[in-house]
Amino acid sequence: MPARVSEALILRTYPLGEADLIVSFFTRDQGKLRGVARRARRPKSQFGASLERLAHVRVHYYQPEQRELVRLSSCELIQSQFELAASYATGVTLDYVAEVSEQLLPPGEQNERFFRLLLLVLEYLRRWRDAAVWPAVTYYTLWAVRLSGFLPQLRLSEQDQRIQELMLKRSLLEITPEGWSRSTGAD
Structure with a gap:
C-alpha cells in the first residue's frame, strides 16, 4: 500500500x-x-x-x-476558491467547470494539459471576477472538448470563427473580458 x-x-x-x-x-x-x-x-x-x-x-x-x-x-x-464562490456568477462557473471536468476526464489517466487548463481558468476568474465569466466558460469549453478528443468541425459565424482562432492561439490570460456577454461566441 x-x-x-x-x-x-x-x-x-x-x-x-x-x-x-x-x-x-x-x-x-x-x-x-x-x-x-x-x-x-x-x-x-x-x-x-x-x-x-x-x-x-x-x-x-x-x-x-x-x-x-x-x-x-x-x-x-x-x-481556495472560496472568494470566487461568494459571487453567484463565478460560483455557477465553478460548478460548470467542475461538473464538465468530472464527466470528461477518464479515471486514472494523466493529463497535464487539462490540469494546466483548470489552473489557468481559475487564475483568470480570480483576476477578472464576474467580468470573466463568459470568456472563461467559452475558453474552458473549447479547450476541454479539444483536449478530450471530442472537438468536431464547427460551423460558426465569422465573428465566432475569429474568437475560436484567438482562443486556440493565445492564452486565456491574454484575452480581456471587456465587451463579452452571454451572446458572444453563442454559436
Whole structure:
C-alpha cells in the first residue's frame, strides 16, 4: 500500500455514511481518482476546507492494490476558491467547470494539459471576477472538448470563427473580458 503525495484539484464530494466523504479529485501526475476521506464531515475534521469544489490542494493518499478507491490521509490547501464562490456568477462557473471536468476526464489517466487548463481558468476568474465569466466558460469549453478528443468541425459565424482562432492561439490570460456577454461566441 504505497503512500503518494500529489498536487490535485477537488472535483466533487459525495457523502458516505455519517462522517465520511467520497472525494473525486484530479491529480497532476495520476489523473482523476476517487477516494475515501474518513471523518471528513465531522466538525473538527483534519480536512477542513481543503475538500471544497475546485480547491487546489496537495493530497496525501494510499492506493491499495486491486482497489478502485484510494484512502485520503490528509490534504494541504494550496489555493481556495472560496472568494470566487461568494459571487453567484463565478460560483455557477465553478460548478460548470467542475461538473464538465468530472464527466470528461477518464479515471486514472494523466493529463497535464487539462490540469494546466483548470489552473489557468481559475487564475483568470480570480483576476477578472464576474467580468470573466463568459470568456472563461467559452475558453474552458473549447479547450476541454479539444483536449478530450471530442472537438468536431464547427460551423460558426465569422465573428465566432475569429474568437475560436484567438482562443486556440493565445492564452486565456491574454484575452480581456471587456465587451463579452452571454451572446458572444453563442454559436
